Amino acid sequence: MKVLLVEDDARLAASLVQGLRENGYAPVRVAFAAAARAAAAAERPDLVILDLGLPDGDGLQLLQEWRQQPGFPPILITTAREALAERLRGLDAGADDYLVKPYAFAELLARMRVQLRHAQKPATHYRVADLELDLVARAAKRGGQTVELSPREWDLLAYLAGAQGEVVSRETLALAVWKVRAWTPSLDNVIDVHISRLREKIDGGAAVRLLHTARGRGFYLKEEP
Numbered sequence: 001m002k003v004l005l006v007e008d009d010a011r012l013a014a015s016l017v018q019g020l021r022e023n024g025y026a027p028v029r030v031a032f033a034a035a036a037r038a039a040a041a042a043e044r045p046d047l048v049i050l051d052l053g054l055p056d057g058d059g060l061q062l063l064q065e066w067r068q069q070p071g072f073p074p075i076l077i078t079t080a081r082e083a084l085a086e087r088l089r090g091l092d093a094g095a096d097d098y099l100v101k102p103y104a105f106a107e108l109l110a111r112m113r114v115q116l117r118h119a120q121k122p123a124t125h126y127r128v129a130d131l132e133l134d135l136v137a138r139a140a141k142r143g144g145q146t147v148e149l150s151p152r153e154w155d156l157l158a159y160l161a162g163a164q165g166e167v168v169s170r171e172t173l174a175l176a177v178w179k180v181r182a183w184t185p186s187l188d189n190v191i192d193v194h195i196s197r198l199r200e201k202i203d204g205g206a207a208v209r210l211l212h213t214a215r216g217r218g219f220y221l222k223e224e225p
Contacts, residue, residue: 001116004045005029006036006062007078008055016049019105025112033057040066045073047116049108052079052090060093067094074115078103113164126161128210129223131202133161142202152177153198160211160221169218195219 003020007013008031020027028043030036033054040048048066052059059077066072074096081087082100090098096118097111126133132141138154140147149157155177160168170191171183178187199211212220 001046002026002028002043003112004036004039004043004048006033006048006054006059007031007051008053009051016105016108019109023109031055033059033062036062037065040072046119047073047112048075049112050075050077050095052077052081060090063090063093063095074119076108076111076115078108123162126158128161128165128221129208131161131210131221133158140202142206147201149198149201152194153201156194156198157202157221160219163220165220165222167214167218167220172218 001024003025005013005016005020005027007016007029010031013029013031017027017029028039028045030039031054033056036050036054039045050059050063054062059079063075063077066075075094076097076099077090077095078099078101079086079090080101081090087098087100096115099108099111124135126135130143133139135158138158140149140154140157156173159173159177170188173191174180174183174187178190180187195211195213199209203209203211208223210221210223212222212224214220
């Protein structure tokens with residue numbers, strides 16, 4: 001995912017660029033409004049992180065210009081302007097979200113994910129390293145080889161893939177995959193058995209494991225060394 005970062009604070013921008021890269025994004029950083037206009041047209045980003053106080057203009061003007069362009073991607077304002085009137089002004093001008101500095105980087109990532117989910121069309125495929133999932137055909141391949149899965153194993157794998165590397169708790173899996181009305185501890189063993197079978201099918205014999213356990217928290221699907 002390409003992210004246009006419009007931020008004139010060099011130290012903050014360097015930190016954000018590094019963090020975004022480490023989390024799988026492709027950031028393009030500019031410090032001026034004029035450069036932001038050019039980058040938005042040339043780079044076609046999936047999301048824009050916009051600071052309002054720019055050296056050559058007000059970010060709100062940029063925001064209003066971009067919002068007049070059909071199909072422009074989500075815009076997330078990050079600024080030190082914390083007054084309620086300022087936040088309302090930014091949101092009314094067309095911002096999809098408004099984050100006041102200083103903020104936790106984890107919160108920025110979470111808000112980005114929300115906006116990207118809203119902007120994306122429903123997924124038809126997931127890919128994690130060499131694992132491919134066709135959501136329409138309900139088919140999985142690892143390294144080009146078909147992985148035979150039961151309906152429950154498929155639902156479990158697809159849900160974990162859709163979480164994009166985030167840890168999913170047993171309780172969440174029980175509610176989302178098993179469709180129970182309420183989670184009970186007795187379901188833990190059922191889930192663990194299915195996870196074990198699924199791990200054997202997708203990771204058995206592979207040099208790189210994809211299905212991981214986060215002790216005491218749940219499970220996640222991600223390429224890790």
